[in-house]
Amino acid sequence: MTHVIIHSLNTARARRITVADGRTILTGHGKQPAAGSVAVGPLGLEGDEQADPTVHGGRGKAVYAYPQEHYPFWKTVRSQARVQLWEDEPEPGLMGENLTIGGLLETHAWIGDRIRFADCTLAISEPRMPCGKFDAVMGFRQASKMMAQSGFCGFYLSVTIEGTLRAGEVGELVPGPRQVNIAEAFRSKLGRQHLR
Numbered sequence: 589m590t591h592v593i594i595h596s597l598n599t600a601r602a603r604r605i606t607v608a609d610g611r612t613i614l615t616g617h618g619k620q621p622a623a624g625s626v627a628v629g630p631l632g633l634e635g636d637e638q639a640d641p642t643v644h645g646g647r648g649k650a651v652y653a654y655p656q657e658h659y660p661f662w663k664t665v666r667s668q669a670r671v672q673l674w675e676d677e678p679e680p681g682l683m684g685e686n687l688t689i690g691g692l693l694e695t696h697a698w699i700g701d702r703i704r705f706a707d708c709t710l711a712i713s714e715p716r717m718p719c720g721k722f723d724a725v726m727g728f729r730q731a732s733k734m735m736a737q738s739g740f741c742g743f744y745l746s747v748t749i750e751g752t753l754r755a756g757e758v759g760e761l762v763p764g765p766r767q768v769n770i771a772e773a774f775r776s777k778l779g780r781q782h783l784r
Contacts, residue, residue: 590696590761592703595656596621596680596688597755599636607724614639617725619681625752628708632747633686639721647746648713654685654742655693661740662726669728684725685742687753692761694771697743700764708751711764715741715774736778743770 598619604612616638627634631650638645644652659678680688692703694715701712718732718741725731735741768776 590692592692592759592761593690594687594705594753594755594757594759595690597626597633597753598622598681598686598688599626599633600681601635602637602639605725607727609724611724613721613724615684615721615725616644617681617684617721619684619686621680621755625754627751628710628747628753629750630747633753636686643719649744650747651687651710651745652685652716652742653687653689653692653710653745654683654716655740656680656688656690657693658738658740658742661738665731665734666727669730683742684722687745694739694741694743694774695769697770698764698766699768699770699773700766702748702762702764703745703759704762705751705753705757705759708747708753709749710745710759711748712770713744713746715743715770715777717741717774717777739771739774741770741774 599622600616600619602614602616604614606612630647633651663678697712699712703710718735723729723731
């Protein structure tokens with residue numbers, strides 16, 4: 589039986605930020621850890637917004653989860669790109685994720701699997717795809733390319749049972765049909781993008 593822990597539960601309102609090249613962009617990045625329980629509805633976490641609902645959010649992409657196990661990779665990559673280093677460890681929410689999780693990587697997250705928590709159930713729906721805004725927020729142009737090469741994309745979840753979630757909570761992975769995992773779906777979507 590696989591268990592998934594929520595290391596941090598992160599939210600943010602969409603806001604405008606100025607990025608390295610001087611442009612101003614609207615982003616839902618900059619998510620901060622929430623204290624206590626947070627309500628989870630069909631469109632995601634209370635207090636959270638997406639800047640571009642045509643790409644992020646909606647019922648199929650209500651919650652974005654990212655494995656904490658990948659954070660050392662991003663710390664190294666940003667250091668090699670000569671982006672300002674974190675003083676200690678990367679802060680939860682860096683990747684724009686709502687749930688900084690442990691115990692479930694893309695290769696073992698299957699579309700249709702559910703994560704059952706005490707008061708809420710989420711279903712794995714699809715991989716997160718890198719975009720130009722991700723490059724801007726991470727502070728270097730190759731961030732999307734590094735996500736594509738590593739496969740460290742995280743995944744979206746739909747809300748099958750509304751309720752509440754909190755940091756420190758442990759959920760149980762309930763297998764679905766197990767036909768395509770997130771890593772396979774990510775590679776397939778990348779291939780289709782390159783064909784356009």
